[in-house]
Amino acid sequence: MDNNNLTTVTEFILMGFTDYPEWEISLFLVFLCFYLVTILGNLGMVILIxxxxxxxxxxxxxxxxxxxxxxxxxxxxxxxxxxxxxTGKEVISYGHCASQFFFFTFCESTECFLLSVMSYDRYVAISNPLLYTVTMSPKKCWNLVLGACICGLSGSIQRTTCTFSLSFCEDNKINFFFCDLPSLLKLACSDTTNAEIIIVLCGNFVILVNTLVTLIFYMHMIKLKMSSL
Known part of the structure; x- marks a missing residue:
């Protein structure tokens, strides 16, 4: 191994299903069915709307x-x-793994922010129904969606940068079926302390902020409903 360059891993091996090769066909059909149902269900909802x-x-x-x-x-x-x-091919390139991790964290974070935006939308609809369509104008709706995407993107960039700035050498077997954070941190051969602190703080911040925002809006909605009884 080259001591001047510890980042020698150029690909990872996903070990999630290697212990059960006899289940590969069955698992393929199950995952395919769930995937098609999810894609077609969400797509159908978008088209209907x-x-x-x-x-x-x-x-x-x-x-x-x-x-x-x-x-x-x-x-x-x-x-x-x-x-x-x-195909039975468990190998995933370093770049593909990084891309998968980036888009996974981006979608995950953006969904959280969108749920907070939706709680705000419901609060506006209940607290001021007569001015609801004026307050939630198309421009404001697009700005809220864009804001959720920007927040999700910033968090994803931070976590991906922290994770893939680590050194990976020799051991490249990910004990999971995709490039997940805990599995990647276990493979790092450099100190992960600072990266883990930043990643945990960033992840917890996203969860905590969105949970608090959602709870606050729904508590206000409950209060308004109770006061109107």
Whole structure:
């Protein structure tokens, strides 16, 4: 091994299904069915919202974007799993692994922010129904979706940079079926302390902020409902 360059790994081996080769066909069919149901279900919802004029409201606007993000989230992982089960090839390149991790964290974070945006939308609809369509204008809806994507993107860039700035050498066997954070950190041959602190803080920040925002809006909605009784 070259001591001047510890990052010698150019590909990883996904070990998630290697212990059960006899189940590969069955697992392939199961994953394929779930994948098709998810993709077609979300796509059908988006088409229905776009075609039905009665659904042209901010709530369904956000729901359609959540469906699109859910399809993207699923498509980051499942096709790789299907290809692995169909061909028996468990190898994934370093660049593909980094890309998969980046888009996985981006979709995951953006979905969280979109759920917070949807809670805000419901709060506006209940607290001020007469001015709902004015407050939630198309421009504001697009800005909220864009803001959710930017927040998700910034978190994804930070976590991906911290993870793949680590050195990976010799051991390249990921004990999972896609490039997940805990499995990657176990393979790193450099100190992961700083990276883990940043990644954990970033991940917990996203979860905590979105949970608090959602809870606050829903608590206000419950309070408004109770006061109107």
């Amino acid at each position: 776009q075609m039905n004029l009665q659904l042209q409201t901010p709530m369904y606007f956000f729901l359609s974007h959540l469906s699109v993000m859910d399809d993207c989230y699923t498509s980051v992982i499942t096709p790789q799993i299907l290809a692995m089960l169909a």
